[in-house]
Amino acid sequence: MKHSLVFVATTPFAVNAFLRAHLLALAETHEVTLCVNTTAYPLVEDVARAVQVRHIDIARKIAPWQDLRALFQLLRCFREMRPATVHSLTPKAGLVAMLASWLARVPLRFHTFTGQVWATRSGISRTLLKSIDRLIALCASRVFADSVSQCRFLEVEGVVGRGGVTVLGQGSVAGVDLARFRPNPAARATLRAETGVPDDVPVFLFVGRLVRDKGVIDLVEAFATLSARHGEWELWMVGPDEEGLRAILQTEGERLGARIRWFGPTHTPERYMAAADVFVLPSYREGFGSVIIEAAACGIPTIAYRIDGVIDAIVEDRTGCLVAKGDVGGLARAMAQLGCAQEMSVSLGEAARQRAVDNFSSSAVCAAWLTFYGSVLKEAA
Incomplete structure (x- = not known):
């Protein structure tokens, strides 16, 4: 019937x-x-x-x-x-x-x-x-x-x-579609070549709507504090500018000397995830944080605020790092830690992918x- x-x-x-x-x-x-x-x-x-x-x-x-x-x-x-x-x-x-x-x-x-x-x-x-x-x-x-x-x-x-x-x-x-979101060395090499970013330079990635609730202001501020010591590191911002924040954030980032690239909206977020090293989502509210699991399936760990929803998508210190909500200094420290400790970042990313495969396909x-x-x-x- x-x-x-x-x-x-x-x-x-x-x-x-x-x-x-x-x-x-x-x-x-x-x-x-x-x-x-x-x-x-x-x-x-x-x-x-x-x-x-x-x-x-x-x-x-x-x-x-x-x-x-x-x-x-x-x-x-x-x-x-x-x-x-x-x-x-x-x-x-x-x-x-x-x-x-x-x-x-x-x-x-x-x-x-x-x-x-x-x-x-x-x-x-x-x-x-x-x-x-x-x-x-x-x-x-x-x-x-x-x-x-x-x-x-x-x-x-x-x-x-x-x-x-x-x-x-x-x-x-x-x-998460595991056939689409996966580690992809070829895609990584291609996008790194297109952007002129060497493979050994840490790239932090944000994918989502450019709105205040996603913590994009906090993210730019946190990353800018790292630029004085790590001027070659990059932050890639991918997503639609729904609140008209891009121009303000871009101007602030340039003033502080931060290497931030703005890619706009995309239908292929997996391409950027494959080329990045660490995903960052300092969101103030999430239902679950599906984008975190997509990044995990691509083999990269996530740094995020410790909020409901996100704490189910990340196992703290095993698949990523959690920071107190609104703690911009803590966010910067977590980014510095994973940017400097490549082996830790890779280990977290491998565990994140395995968890995505086991539980969230x-x-x-x-x-x-x-x-x-x-x-x-x-x-x-």
Whole structure:
């Protein structure tokens, strides 16, 4: 018997990044529908061919009238389809999907939390956004997070009750594609040659959105303090400039004499990971830190702030280094340590890769999703 499964996300970007493998696998034995704002970002072709896609006018930011319209679009869709399950990802999709599926009496309503926007907020903004997550949890029949520490955080903050949120598999929503993210000496040599950086010069790498929450200001400041003693070391910044910070950071880096290269957004982060020596992510909030596992699969260790989510992606002093959140001096010291101790960096990177292979392959995470859906659908039959 083919069950009707519905997945809801705000934009195809999240689908491409987190749900692709799961949707393709589930579509082999079930009727899968994806509800998403198709105008926001292109959806990968194999997903578009494998599942039924419905456009829902979901906005990323709070937009009351558009949000209400999306809620009624989903409600009409669920009443028409009468699916066995609805599973949402991303905050706004979670809000409208869980409300609509609860109103439509969908029997199995799932939501996956992938990090809380309000974790770094204060005042009314924090209260409002946190209340939205509480409402999502109340309307869902079951909620998940992508890391064990995030589960604890949601419980401590009162978003869910004790034991009210779980993790599928070892954590991470999508896992890492080990065929794509791997040590690649040829790619390393090519990019090093293109940039003119000798193989023995330490390269620190950041991949992500250039926003304050990712700690990019801290990172540039920390790296700049190393430049007086290690002028040949390089920091590579890869990612879209979503808050207009690049010009300011670039000017500051040049003023301090730091060798920082700005590559902009990319569809091939594995190319930069293969060519770098240490990944650095001084983020102030993360759901899990999937990019850390991608870097690990490429055989490089990570230096990061000790925050929920990230502490599940890094085993301290075994696959990387953790620094107290906001400790720019500690961040600089950790970078100096790994930059000077190449053998330590290589050892940490090897352990990081092995852990990624053992626990976080995309196939392992996908298998956990399939096992879960097989179990709940069998019980519901």
